[in-house]
Amino acid sequence: xxxxxxxxxxxxxxxxxxxxxxxxxxxxxxxxxxxxxxxxxxxxxxxxxxxxxxxxxxxxxxxxxxxxxxxxxxxxxxxxxxxxxxxxxxxxxxxxxxxxxxxxxxxxxxxxxxxxxxxxxxxxxxxxxxxxxxxxxxxxxxxxxxxxxxxxxxxxxxxxxxxxxxxxxxxxxxxxxxxxxxxxxxxxxxxxxxxxxxxxxxxxxxxxxxxxxxxxxxxxxxxxxxxxxxxxxxxxxxxxxxxxxxxxxxxxxxxxxxxxxxxxxxxxxxxxxxxxxxxxxxxxxxxxxxxxxxxxxxxxxxxxxxxxxxxxxxxxxxxxxxxxxxxxxxxxxxxxxxxxxxxxxxxxxxxxxxxxxxxx
Numbered sequence: 001x002x003x004x005x006x007x008x009x010x011x012x013x014x015x016x017x018x019x020x021x022x023x024x025x026x027x028x029x030x031x032x033x034x035x036x037x038x039x040x041x042x043x044x045x046x047x048x049x050x051x052x053x054x055x056x057x058x059x060x061x062x063x064x065x066x067x068x069x070x071x072x073x074x075x076x077x078x079x080x081x082x083x084x085x086x087x088x089x090x091x092x093x094x095x096x097x098x099x100x101x102x103x104x105x106x107x108x109x110x111x112x113x114x115x116x117x118x119x120x121x122x123x124x125x126x127x128x129x130x131x132x133x134x135x136x137x138x139x140x141x142x143x144x145x146x147x148x149x150x151x152x153x154x155x156x157x158x159x160x161x162x163x164x165x166x167x168x169x170x171x172x173x174x175x176x177x178x179x180x181x182x183x184x185x186x187x188x189x190x191x192x193x194x195x196x197x198x199x200x201x202x203x204x205x206x207x208x209x210x211x212x213x214x215x216x217x218x219x220x221x222x223x224x225x226x227x228x229x230x231x232x233x234x235x236x237x238x239x240x241x242x243x244x245x246x247x248x249x250x251x252x253x254x255x256x257x258x259x260x261x262x263x264x265x266x267x268x269x270x271x272x273x274x275x276x277x278x279x280x281x282x283x284x285x286x287x288x289x290x291x292x293x294x295x296x297x298x299x300x301x302x303x304x305x306x307x308x309x310x311x312x313x314x315x316x317x318x319x320x321x322x323x324x325x326x327x328x329x330x331x332x333x334x335x336x337x338x339x340x341x342x343x344x345x346x347x348x349x350x351x352x353x354x355x356x357x358x359x360x
Contacts, residue, residue, distance in 0.1 A: 003052075003118070003122055004050055004114070004115060004118035004119070004122070005037050005039075005050045005051055005052045005118055005119050005122045005123075006050070006051055006052065007035075007051075007052045007122065007126055008051055008052065008053040008054070009035070009054075009126070010034050010035060010053070010054035010055075011054075012054070013034045014033075014034055016129075019129065019130065022169060023130070023132050023133075023138070023169055025171070026132065026138060026168070026169035026170055026171050027170075027171060028141070028168075028170045028171060028172075028173055028307065029141070029168055029170070030168070031168055031169060032055055032166055032167065032168045033055070033123075033127035033130040033140075033166070033167045033168065033169075034054065034055060034126075034127055034130075035052050035053060035054060035055060035123060035126045035127050035167075036052070036053065036054075036055045036056070036123065036164055036165060036166045036167075037050075037051070037052050037119035037120070037122065037123045037144075037163075037164060037165040038050075038051055038052075038053065038162065038163065038164045038165075039051075039115075039119070039162075039163045039164075040149075040160065040161070040162055040163070041109045041146075041160070041161040041162075041163065042159060042160055042161075043159055046109075047109070047111070047115065047163070050115075050119075052119075052122050052123055052126050055166065058149075058162065060149060061151040063151040063152065063153055064148070064149050064150065064151055065148035065149070065150050065151075065152055065153075065158040066147040066148045066149065066158075068153060069148070069155065070201070070202060070203045070206075071106055071107065071108060071147065071148035071157070071158055072106070072108075072145065072146065072147040072148065072201060072202045072203075073099065073102035073103055073105075073106050073108060073145065073146060073199060073200055073201045073202075074102075074143060074144065074145035074146075074200055074201070074202065075095045075098065075099045075102075075142075075143070075144045075145070075200060076095075076141065076142070076143055076200075076306045076307060077089060077090070077092055077095045077120070077141075077142050077144075077263070077306060078090065078139040078140060078141050078142065078170070078306060078345070079124045079131055079139060079140040079142060079167075079359060080131075080139050080140075080345045080346050080347070081131050081132060081133055081134045081139075081346075082134060082346060082347035083134045083346075083347065083348075084347075085134075086347075086358060086360055087124060087128060087131050087140075087358070087359045087360040088345075088347065088356045088357060088358050088359060089120065089121070089124075089356070089357045089359060090263075090344070090345045090355060090356060090357075091263055091267065091355045091357075092116075092117055092120060092357055093113060093117070093357075094263045094266065095116070095144075095263060096111075096113040096116035096117060097113065098200060098261060098263075099111060099116060099144060099200070100112075100113075100116075101198070101199065102199040102200045102201060103146065105196055105198070105199040105201070106196070106199060106201055107157035108146055108148070108157070108158075108161055109146075109161055111144075111146070111163060116144065117357075119144065119163075119165045120142055120144065120165055121357075121359045123142070123165050123167055124140065124142070124167070124359045124360065125359060125360055127140075127167055128360050130167065130169055131169075131360075132169055134346065136171075137171065137172050137309075137342065138169065138170065138171050139169075139170055139345075140167055140168070140169055140170070141167065141168050141169070141170040141307070142165060142166075142167050143165065143166050143167070143168075144163070144164070144165045145163070145164055145165075145166075146161055146162060146163040146164070147161065147162055148160070148161055149161060149162045170307070173239075173305075173307040173308040173309075173311075178312075178314070178329070178330065179311070179312035179313060179314035179315075179328075179329070179330045180220075180221035180222060180303070180311055180312070180313055180314065181219070181220045181221055181313070181314060181315040181316065181317060182215070182220055182221065182222055182223065182224040182237060182303075182313055182315075182316050182317075183211075183214060183215035183218050183220035183222070183223050183224065183316075183317050183318065184223075184224045184226060184286060184316055184317070184318035184321060185211045185214055185215070185223050185224070185225060185226070185318075186226065186231040186318070186319060187211070187214060188207075188208075188210060188211035188214065188223070188225070189225065189226075189227075189228035190204065190207070190208065190211075190225040190228075190235055190236065190258070190259075191204065191225075191228075191235070191258040191259070192227075192228045192229075192258060193257065193258060195258065197235075197257070197258035197259055197260070198256065198257070198258070198259070198260060198261060200260060208223065208238045211223040211225070211238065212238050215238075218317055219317070220317055222237050222238045222239070222240075222303075223237065223238045224236075224237050224242065224316065225237070225238075226286060227258070232285050232286050232287065233254070233283050233284065233285055233286075234254050234283075234284045234285070234286065234289065235254055235258060235259050236254070236259040236260065237303050239305055239307065239308065240262070240303035240304055240305035240308050240311065241253060241254075241259065241260065241262045241264070241265040241303065241304045241305065242254065242301065242302075242303055242304075242313070243265070243268065243301065243302050243303070243304060244284065244289070244292075244298050244300070244301050245277070245298070245299050245300035245301070245302075245331060245333050245334065246292070246297055246298055246299065247296060247297045247298075247299050248297070249276055249277055249278060250277065250278050250279075250280050251268070251269070251272040251275075251277040251278065251279050251280065252280045252281075252282065252284060253265065253269070253279075253280075253281055253284075254281070254282075254283060254284055255281045255282060255283065256281070262304055262305055262306070263306060264304040264305055264306055264309065264310065264341065265304045265305075267341060267344075267355070268304050268310065268337055268341065269281070270353070271337065271340055271341070272337075274340070275333060275336055275337060275340070277333070286318070286321070289301075289316065289323065290321060290323055293316075293323045293324070293325050294323070298325070299325075299326050299331060299333075300312070300325065300326050300330075300331030300332075300333055300334045301313040301325045301326075301334075302331075302334040302337075302338075309338060309341060309342060310334060310337055310338035310341060312329075312330035312331065312334045312335070313325060314326070314328045314329060314330065315328060344356070
């Protein structure tokens with residue numbers, strides 16, 4: 001069968017010793033593989049020029065629309081090496097669907113699920129040597145994205161769009177295993193009803209950087225956003241969804257609408273019953289968080305995301321707030337859920353839901 005993204009191998013691959021040195025300590029988002037998937041969209045031709053080729057810089061005119069109006073979306077998912085050497089993706093169909101929703105919100109052309117999966121899988125096959133060995137928590141992080149490349153300063157959807165998938169080996173996103181502390185910001189708002197909160201677009205992340213800086217200035221690892229009207233209702237962290245475990249066996253997370261519909265979030269809600277928990281999606285206020293952490297009826301809090309997996313949250317700070325969660329140490333339910341998802345991703349337990357997709 002002809003590949004959707006024909007492979008054109010680089011003539012200058014990374015030497016094996018250099019790649020091995022990178023894989024020994026990959027960090028996150030600093031080293032990239034040898035190839036990229038790419039395609040171009042125009043109104044008359046649709047998506048065309050599909051290929052897997054060497055990683056090549058883009059050359060853009062200073063008037064390219066993305067540089068002025070941020071018409072851009074992206075995704076994030078991982079490829080995992082299993083004990084037998086095979087390589088698998090975890091629920092990539094959800095990433096494909098979210099990528100399409102983000103594109104619609106930013107008035108960009110949609111990439112079909114088949115094209116999305118083909119670009120990701122064929123890039124992984126081309127750069128399989130970059131997928132870290134089984135063991136530990138290393139993986140190959142995949143970043144599909146598209147942006148408006150048309151040279152045009154009028155405000156309208158672009159008539160030329162570039163699509164690409166790049167990849168980088170990745171270790172743990174948060175290096176600390178003791179949990180993180182979040183700063184509850186009332187200065188900055190992430191999203192509002194009718195905005196782009198549910199889309200995975202670069203503008204959301206650019207706007208989060210000032211809030212993240214504010215969090216660091218207060219000795220916190222990351223920011224936790226609240227709603228933009230009352231500054232009272234929890235939304236999400238800078239890069240993660242937020243979840244609470246209660247003493248009466250509920251797993252509570254804020255509802256969708258202005259937050260990102262995370263793949264890990266959805267997976268964790270589906271797995272809750274296997275851990276004796278009832279999954280609940282409902283609004284959670286800062287007042288409830290403060291009071292229930294204080295009286296012990298909220299026993300654990302964690303964040304969920306592709307890069308961070310499940311990360312324990314051990315405290316919150318704010319302008320008039322300093323809350324410790326569960327004695328300031330990661331909770332056993334949080335750690336059990338985290339291990340469960342990792343075991344699925346790395347093939348250490350049976351995949352009874354059909355969430356894994358083999359690539360190699």
